[in-house]
Amino acid sequence: MAFTHIWHKLYLHRQKVTLACLFILFLLTGPVAQAQKIKALNKPGYDERPVHYGFYLAMPLTKYNLHHSQAYADQLNGGSDMSIRTKNEIGFYTGLVLNVRLADYLDGRFVPGVGFYGRTIEFKNVPTNVETAEVMSETVPNTMVELPLLLKYKAKRRSNIRPYIVAGIKPSIDLGKGNTGANDELALEVEKYDLALEYGIGIDIFYPYFKFAPELRFSHGLINQHKPVASSIYSGYIQKLTHHNVSLIFFFE
Known part of the structure; x- marks a missing residue:
């Protein structure tokens, strides 16, 4: 499934700064301000529990990092004005939380879930043997089973x-078709398995009956997802695809 295309003119570092500012603004004006008004210590024995559970909802800004092939470079050297670039899309994922206390300020977390993504690649002025528009967009839908294993380092609790x-x-494992569904000459396919490095920041907010934690997390794919299609002109201009996500996640534990 494809999602609304936003912010496609921003550079990657500008996306991070914008999301981080929104995240900080949310914390300053939302749940943190409310939590500071509460004088009583909520869930005082929470950190001594060896195991606790929860669930989460997340909205990632996602795209492919694209490396062009030598065939693409040869076309540009020959005077072609074609371009191939990726677009940012909004996705969604959700899942469960298993948190294990390892030390006073260190937890291990297993947060399996399922994610729905639609990453788009735009082809402009690419010569093909079939009739196409000047600008063509191909979206690769992914339904991913994701199995993150994380370490969580916590600061000292303040109120x-x-x-x-x-x-x-x-x-992660892709349960979908792993292709765009286009004809052979315009087809794009991706690998079924992926592995990503993840890191982020967040804040635990303790309420009387649960803990709420907004988190900003970055995810960088480590495995080339591009699967060459011999009959595809589009595929021939791509050397490597890796995913990149910037996610706003809401945990309820």
Whole structure:
């Protein structure tokens, strides 16, 4: 499934700064301000639990990082004005939380879930043997089973709030078709398995009956997802595809 295309003119570092500013603004004006008004210590024995559970909802800004092939470079050297670039899309994923206490300020977290993504590649002025528009967009839909394994390092709790950082790896499996569904000459295919490096920051906010934690997390794919299609002109101009996500996640534990 494809999602609304936004911010396609921003550079990657500008996307991170914008999301980080929105995240900080949310924390300053939302749940943190509310939590600071609460004088009683909520869930005082929470950190001594060896195991606890929860669930999460997440909205990632996602795209492919694209490396062009030598065939693409040869076309440009020959005077072609074609271009191939990726677009940013909004996705969605959700899942469960298994948190294990390892030390006073360190937890291990297993947060399996399922994600729905639609990453788009735009082809402009690409010569083909079939009739196409000047600009063509091909979207690769992915339905991913994701199995993140993370370490969470927590600061000392202050009243009912506590900042933290997380880092780890995320293996994932694509349950979808792994292709755009286009004809052979325009087809794009991706690999079934992926592995990503993840890291982020967040803040635990303790309420009387649950803990809420907004988190900003970055995910960088480590495995080339591009699967060459011999009959595809589009595929021939791509050497490597890796995914990149910037996600706003809401945990309820």
